[in-house]
Amino acid sequence: MAKLTAEERQRRAVRRARREALAAEEEDRRLEERRQLWAREGTRLSRAELEAGEPCRGCGEPIRDGRGDSPALLHMTSAEREEHDREEARYRGRHGDCRSYRWTLEGSRTQHCGYCCPPPPMSERQVEKLSALLVSIKTENRDLDDWDLTLTCDHVVRCTQHRDHDHYSRRVVDCPTCATRRGVVEVERVGPTDDPEGRVQRERLLSELQAAKAKLERQRRTVEKTQRRIDELSEKLRAAES
Secondary structure (H helix, E strand, O other): OOOOOHHHHHHHHHHHHHHHHHHHHHHHHHHHHHHHHHHHHOOOOOHHHHHOOOOOOOOOOOOOOOOOOOOOHHHOOHHHHHHHHHHHHHHHHHHOOOOOOEEOOOOOOOOEEOOOOOOOOOOHHHHHHHHHHHHHOOOOHHHEEEEEEEEOOOOEEEEEEEOOOOOOOOOEEEEOOOOEEEEEEEEEEEEEOOOOOOHHHHHHHHHHHHHHHHHHHHHHHHHHHHHHHHHHHHHHHHHHHO
16 A cells, blocks of 8 residues: 555644534534433433432433442452443443433432433532632632634634643533634644743744654654665665675
C-alpha cells in the first residue's frame, strides 16, 4: 500500500473529526429528546416521593431497595458474586442498548440507567453544600483563555475555558447563528481572555519556541543518521564495483 502524503493524512484527519463531531451532536440530541420526554410525562420524582419509597418511573425498579451498598468484587462471597452476576445479566438485558452510564442511590444496590431513569433529586442539604461550593469558586478573566470553535454547520463561535486545560473539553456547544447545538469539529486556542501585560502570551510563545527547537533538533539528528547511512551504502557500492 502506497504511503499517504501529508496532505492526504490531513484530509483524512479532517473527515474523521467531522464524523466524530456529527456523532457527538447526534448523541447530544438523543439525550436532550429524552430529557424533554421526562418533562412532558412527569417521569422525574420529587424529593418527597423519593423519600416515601416511590419506585423509578423510568424502569419501575426500586430506588431505595434497603439492601445496603454493594461490596467490592474482590471482597464478595460466592453467594454475593452469584447475586451480582444475576443482577448484571438482568441489567444488560434491560439496558444493554441504551449507551449510557449507571447510577445507584447510597445504601441501595439496584442499578439504574442514565438514559431510561432520571437521576434522583438532591436533598436540601446537598443543594446547600453545592451552592456553597459554587459560590466559593471564583474565576477571573485573567485565568481564562479564548478558543475559536468550528462547528459542524461551519460557523465559528468563540468560547472561554480555564487556562489549566490544554484542549477544549466540550464536544457540543450552542451555535447562536443556527439557534441549536452543534458538534465541535475543530478548535483553535486564541489566547488569554484578559492579559493586558502580555505575560501569558509571552510564556506560551516561549513554550512553543522551545518545542519547535526540540523538534528541529530531533529532525537534525534523523538527517545526520540518514546521511551516515547514505555514505555507508555509497562506500559499499564503490567497493563492490572496484
